[in-house]
Amino acid sequence: MTKTTRAARALPIQRRTLLAAGVAGWMTASPVFDAVAATAKTTYGAADFDAWAERTAAARMKSLPEHATRMQYFEGPTQDRLDGRWDDLSRASALADLARDRRALAELDRFPRESLTPTQRTSAALMAWALQQDVAEAAFFDHHYVFEHMEGVHVGPITFLVQEHPMRGARDVRSFLRRMEGLAALMDQGIARARAAQVRGVLMPRFITATTIGQIEQFVAVPPAANPLVISLTERMAALPDLDDAARRRVRARAETIVAKSIAPAWKRGLALMREQLPLTTDDAGVWRLPDGDRFYAARLRANTTTELTPAEIHAIGLKQVARIEGEMDGLLRQLGYADGTIEQRFRKMDADRQPTGAAPQGELLDRYTAYLRDAETRARLIFDVMPKAPVEVRREPALTEPTASAHYTTPAPDGSQPGVFWAPLAGPTYEIADMRTLVHHEAIPGHHFQLAIQMEAKELPYFRRRAAFMAGSAYVEGWALYSEQLAVENGWYDGDPVGHLGQLYGALFRARRLVVDTGLHAMKWTRQQAIDYGITPQEVDRYVTWPGQACAYMLGRLRIEALREKARQQLGDRFEIKQFHNTVLLTGDVPLTVLEQVVDAWVDSRRSAGSGSANAAP
Incomplete structure (x- = not known):
């Protein structure tokens, strides 16, 4: 029942190292960046910042063609070229990006904080955060698993083409084929990266390597005509008005040839490497076993939580939250007649008792998801007055990734050619029924769809922030989605639905357990089985x-x-309005939580000054 968003992982940010120090300084004092900034001599002001920021963001996006496609960041020939390319995985490219980001940090330091507008200060703080994390990432270039089973080089690009590459006309078909033609080179880059990491003592755990081997074996076992890329391309171009039947047949034949002569041999090279590495791996699960693994994990925690909390502190927070939530669930389970066994056992029994009947219930479940989605749209109007213009829908996860996929959300295409999509894995044979409503609230409304689509549509934000050229990791995006789940409870969306409420509580329990298990695995040397025994699948x-x-x-x-909301409520009293708080958070967009706190504090101050007036503008 994972709730994650591909948009939050759109840049390589999820796998980058964030540095918390210095970012909040952009909101309160002049920043101090890398030593290279000392070479900067010219100081610029607000009139220069916006143009500089857009140029810097554009240079960044040109090195991230997959994200540029997702955001349709450019126009004309520039976008066309990027739509046919892959992100460069090579060390040389990483070093070039590092040099570019160091230069950008030095240039950013030429803009004194006091010379910028509030919106520009927020933009500068976000950019500082992202650029600093890029620089810090250089130390851990080899620590990230290139062939990991979720979005590794052997599966991530396939998922991208099937789910996110646009398909609006013949031009997109041509770029789809160019990307297919580039997959072999991308795989070879991944193989080179994985071999270099092996030399440094970085290998995936045995059980992850085995899963990857199975995925590649499945991919290469089918004939080219049945390859998921060929199938997807054929299905998606069927309705294109600027391709006739003869052109479609030629495209399909070309795609099958690329699979047979280029992609399949490359994937077999990756498979050979994984089989070669498998005997060298162990079942040790955590990154503590890697060279400098403790420092790597500390950086990952800073990256994803935007805090300086230690693994031990996070572990303790998790234990406290688990105890609190289990106490609340106990009362509801007893009301429904489930009194015997642990919370986990009773919840699973309750869910098992509500499994759908019939041989193929996926259609029924998709209809139920859609009904929950439309219900949430209606209810959200009571606590939000800024709503996404882009539509959102539920789709079933494609067959290739469904066995290992988690529920996730993909952003709408900026040009309106694709809606926001909540992807629901429905492989069966059992289904998580109780948390279906909560998944909708997390992935779609008012969760990821509200946060990400509103950010994309917010004209108050500069273009590069609307199109997510700089992102702040997972804390804001996933924190908002989980906040959305709780918001539904607070506003009565589960009234009369105790099973759904238990699903929401179980989702919260699940996230609290994550704090315990993640720190257990990577800092306390838990085994994989210990984590499973704690109640995680x-x-x-x-x-x-x-x-x-x-x-x-x-x-x-x-x-x-939640703490920011409560602080604002206490400071504003009767002048606190939940819609305005949500406006402030959503119209700020993806920023480090340290920066969000500064923005919310500024909103509170403006509300105090304005008396009963409104203060809805995004910073």
Whole structure:
């Protein structure tokens, strides 16, 4: 029952190292950046900042063609070129990006904080955060698993083409084929990265390597005509008005040839490497076993939580939250007649008793998800007055990734060609029924769809922030989504639905357990089985093993947003309005939570000054 968003991982940010120090300084004092900034001699003001920021963001996005496609960041030939390319995985590219980011940090330091507008200060703080994390990432270039089973080089690009590459006309078909043609080179970059990491003592755990081997074996076992890329391309171009049947047949034949002569041989090279590495791996799950693993994990926690909390402190917060939530669940379970056994056993029994009947219930479940989605749209109008213009819908996860996928959300295309999509894995044979409503609130309304689509549509924000050229990791995005789950409870969305309420509580319990398990695996040397025994499914445990620290963002992010709301409520009293608080958070967009706190404090001050007036403008 993972709730994660691909948009939050759109840049390589999820796998980058964030530095918390210095960012909040952009809101309160002049920043002090890398020593290279000392070479800067010219100081600029507010009139120069916006143009500089957009140029800097554009240079960044040109090095991230997948994200540029997702955001449709450019126009004309520039976007067309990027739509046919992949992100460069090579060390040389990483070093070039590092040099570019160091230069940008030095240039950013030429803009004194006091010379900038509030919106510009927030933009500068976000950019400082992202650029600093890029610089810090250089120390851990080899620590990230290139062939991990969630979004590794062998599966992530396939998912991207099937789910996110646009398909509006013949031009997109051509770029789809160019990307197919580039997959072999991308795989070879991944192989080179994985071999270099092996030399440094970085290998995936045995159980992750085995999963990856199975994924690649499945991919290469089918004939080219049945390859998921060929199938997806064929299905998606069927309705395109600027391709006739003969053109579609030629495209399909070309795609099958690329699979047979280029992609399949490359994937077999990756498979050979994984089989070669498998005997060298161990079942040790945590990154503590890697060279400098403790420092790597500390950086991952800073990256994902935007705090300086230690693993021990996060572990303790998790234990406290688990005890609190289990106490609340106990009362509801007893009301429904489930009094015997642990909370986990009773919840699972309750869910098992509500499994759908019939051989293929996926259609029924998708209809139920859609009904919950439309209900949430209606209810949200009572506590939000800024709503996304882009639509959102529920779709089933594609077959290739469904066995290992988690529920997730993809952003709408900026040009309106694709809606926001909540992707629901429905592989069966059992289904998580109780948390269906909560998944909708997390992934779609008022969770990820509100946060990400509103940010994309917010004209108050500069273009580069609307199109997410700089992002702040998982704490804001996932914290908002989990806050949204709790918001639904507070506003009566589960009234008359105790099963759904238990699903929401179990989701919160799940995130609290994550704090315990993630720190247990990576700092306290827990085994994979210990994590499973704590109440986390093997699939989820493997995710935490693969992305250290990311799972801690949810609960810690939610707790910070709730704390900011309570602080504002206490300071404003009768002048506090929940819609305006939500406006402030959503119209700020993705920022480190340290920066969000400064923005909320400024909103509170403006409300005090304005008396009963409104203060809805985004910073």
